[in-house]
Amino acid sequence: MVFKFTIDNVLNKYVPANRLNRLPPWIGRFLGAHQAPPRHDYYIWLETLIGTFCGLSLIEGIFKSHTAFTSHNAPMIIASYGASAILCFNASQAPLAQPRSVFMGHFLSSLVGICIQKLFSLSAGGREHYWASGSLSVAVASVLMSICNCVHPPAGASALLPSLDDQIRSMSWWYLPVQIISSLLIITVALITGNIVRSYPVYWWTPAPLPVPKPTSTPLEKSEMETTADAPSSSITYVPSLATIQIAHDSVLVPEELDLMEVEVEWLDSLRMKLQRLHATPSQQV
Structure with a gap:
């Protein structure tokens, strides 16, 4: 389902387009500012x-070597990054x-x-029920990621590890900079x-169109800016009795x-944004 509220409802009005x-092509390319042709x-x-291979090997190589984290029992790699690698390198076009x-x-x-693990550690009874700490951590993290519009399934393991893994637990707050x-x-x-x-x-931030600030502030332009800022962040339009999904460079029509x-x-x-780039219109995504 589509949540009526996420943190984007508040922040998107302050996020620049x-x-x-505007960057040199060789820099912008490696930040995703190009249209990739179809490949075999x-x-x-x-x-x-x-x-x-390179992503996981780099993480393992750094933490296997002597670093500031060595004396804090940092693992060679946090297990959840195996799943993150599948998403980043295989399903790289997915929002997740x-x-x-x-x-x-x-x-x-x-x-x-x-x-949550620290709270359970405050009492002997809590330390005997780290299983509940792990379950509660994943549940709270799942809701928080939904509110912050940053759902990443492998992160569920990152919430679970402090309660179930002794090595991670011994790292204490050093677990955060390692992440x-x-x-x-x-x-x-x-x-x-x-x-x-x-x-x-x-x-980088959202596929939804963002308002582009205007250089002048005449009364007419100011009114247009206010209208744009108050517009919904998504270009999805629900149409009654429509039997297909229609995607254009400036709108997406779906059945109500x-x-x-x-x-x-x-x-x-994101598909609409790709069509928009094909039409050579200025990019509105962040």
Whole structure:
């Protein structure tokens, strides 16, 4: 289902429109500011193989070496990044694999997991019921990711590990910076390998159109800006008695009776944005 409220309802009015197209092409390409042509499956399979291997190997290589985290029992890799690698390098066009979901999903889930585990650790009874701590952590993290519009399924394991893994528990708050570094590393590799054959990310913040600020502030333009700012963040339009889904570069029409999930709405919006780029209109995604 589509949630009526997410954090985007509040923040999107303050988020600037994408300006990656102003960067030099060789920089913008590796930030997803290009339209990838169709490729044969063999190239995509090879990219997936190389990206997954390099992303996980980089994380393992860094934490296997002597770092500031060595004395804090940091693992060679947090297990949840195996699942993140599948999303980032195989399903890189899905909303769940975008940088916002990867970074915020892992961090928020880790924060929830370590906080709830710390609360259970305050009493002997709580320490005997870490199974409940783990279940509660994943449940709270799932709701929080929905509110923050950064759902990333592998992050559920990041919320669970502080309660169930003794090594992670012994890291205490050092678990959070390890998560931050791991997320940034796997996103960096995805930006490099994912933009050779395909295009990654589809968006940085949201696929929904964002208002572009105008350089002047005449009364007419000011009224137009206010109308744009008050418009819904999604370009989805529900039409009664429509039997098909119609995607154009400026709108998406769906049947009124169709109940879309939030990820499905984001996916339709991302397709619209691709059509918009084909029409050579200024990019409105972040």
